[in-house]
Amino acid sequence: MRATKDRDIVTVTSAAQVLSGESRKRGPARLWPFLGPAFIASIAYVDPGNFATNIYGGAKFGYTLLWVVVASNVMAILIQILSAKLGIATGHNLAESCRLHYPRSVAWTMWIVMELVAMATDLAEFLGAALGFSLLFGIPLWLAGFPTIVVTFLILALQARGFRPLEAVISGMLGVIAACYVVETFLYRPDWHAIAVSAFVPRFSGNESVMLATGILGATIMPHVIFLHSSLTQGRIRVSDPRQRRKLLSFEVADVSIAMGVAGLVNAAMLVMAAATFHRYALSGVASLEAAYLTLQPLLGRAAGWIFAVSLLASGLASTTVGTMAGQVIMQGFIERHIPIWVRRLATILPSMIVISLGFDPTRTLVISQVILSFGLPFALIPLITFTQRRNIMGELVNRKLTTLMGWGVAGLVVALNLFLLFQSMFRG
DSSP: OHHHHHHHHHHHHHHHHHHHTOOOOOTHHHHGGGOSHHHHHHGGGGSHHHHHHHHHHHHHHTTTTHHHHHHHHHHHHHHHHHHHHHHHHHSSOHHHHHHHHSOHHHHHHHHHHHHHHHHHHHHHHHHHHHHHHHHHHTOOHHHHHHHHHHHHHHHHGGGGGOHHHHHHHHHHHHHHHHHHHHHHHHHHOOOHHHHHHHTTSOOOOSHHHHHHHHHHHHHHSOHHHHHHHHHHHHSSSOOOOHHHHHHHHHHHHHHHHHHHHHHHHHHHHHHHHHIIIIITTTOTTOOSHHHHHHHHHHHHOHHHHHHHHHHHHHHHHHHHHHHHHHHHHHHHHHHOOOOOHHHHHHHHHHHHHHHHHHTOOHHHHHHHHHHHHHHHTHHHHHHHHHHHTOHHHHGGGOOOHHHHHHHHHHHHHHHHHHHHHHHHHHHHO
8 A cells, every 4th residue: 555655656756856847857758757647537438338339330331430530539639638727727626616616506407417427427338348248258247247346346446545556557458448459450451541531521321320420429528537537637746836837737738649549549440340340241230239249250250259348348347437436526526525435336336237137238228328428518518618718717727719719619519419419309209
C-alpha cells in the first residue's frame, strides 16, 4: 500500500518539476507524469456498446459509416479536452460546477437524468464483459455475470492504492484491446481504398443507417465520462501559477490526443473488420456479438474468434469499472451524497442481471442503450460548453471563440440527430 502511494507522490513531484522548469527530462519522459486521466476516460470509448454498434454498422452497411466513427472521435477529443480543462481551471468537476452555478432543482433534475444514463451505460458494459466470459469459457450468460462482478470489484479496489495503479490497469486493458485488433487487421485484409474514401466522405444508406449513426455517436461521445474526466484532473496535479496552469493544460491535451487517438483507431478497426468479413461475404445479418464470434472462426480461423472474445472481455471489465467511478462522481457532485462504492456497484448490476435472466438479446440491448446515451449527451455538453466559455469561471483558460463555436456545433449536431430519431419513431408509430 505504501509503495503504491509513493508512486503517486513521485508522479506529482515529477510533474511539478516539469511545470516549474526544474526538470531536465526530455521527450516522452517529460510527458509521462501527466499521462493517465485520459486513458481512464478513453476506455469508455471502446466499451461493448462500441463493439455492438460498430460491428452491426460494418456488417449491415460495409464501410459506409466509417466517417461517422472518425467524426465522432474528433468530436470526442474536443469534448474531453474541455472536460479536462474545466477540472484544471476551477478545481471542480462538471457535476460540482452544475451544483454551484445552477438552481438546486435543476441540479437535482440533471442528477436524475445522468443516473439513468449511467444505468444504461453500465448495462452495456456489464453485458459485454459477461458475454466475453461466456464466449471464452463456454458458460451460460447468467453464470458469466458472477466472475464479472468479482473482477470488477478487484479492479475498483485499486482506488484505495492511489491513482497510478488504477491508471496502469485500465491503460493495460486498452492496450490489450488495441493489440487484438492489430492482429486481426493482418487476418482479414481490408480494402484500404474503400477505407480512405469512407473515412472522409459523409453518406448514409437509408433511415436505419441514420439511427445507427446516432448510436455510434452515442457510443463514442459518452456523457458519463465527460463528468468523470473533469474529476480525474481537478486535483491530480494542483498549480496556481497561470503560466504553469497553461503548461499543465498543454500536457493534458497531449494525454487526451494520444489516448483518444488509440481509442479512435480501435473503433475504426471494429467497423472495418465487420465490413471486410461479414459484409464482404454478404453476411449482413451478423448483427450480434455472439454471431460475430462464431462467424469469424470459419472465415479467419479459430484464433480470430478467441482474439475477438478477449478484446470484448477486456473492454467490458475496464469500462464497467470506469462507469462505476463516474456514477460516484455524478452523485457526489450534483447532490453532495456519498454511498459506498460496493453498494453502487451492486445497485447498477441489478438491471443487467435482470436483462440477462429474462433472455433479452444482448447485442440489441447494447445498441438501444447507446441510443439512450446519445439522448443524455446534451445534459453534459451544454453545461460543459457554457462553463468553459465564461471567463469568470475559467480565468486564463477560458475557451477561445473558435473552440466555443466548435463545441456548440457538436452539441447542435447531437440535438439535431436526437430530434430526427424522435421524429422517425413517432412517424413509424
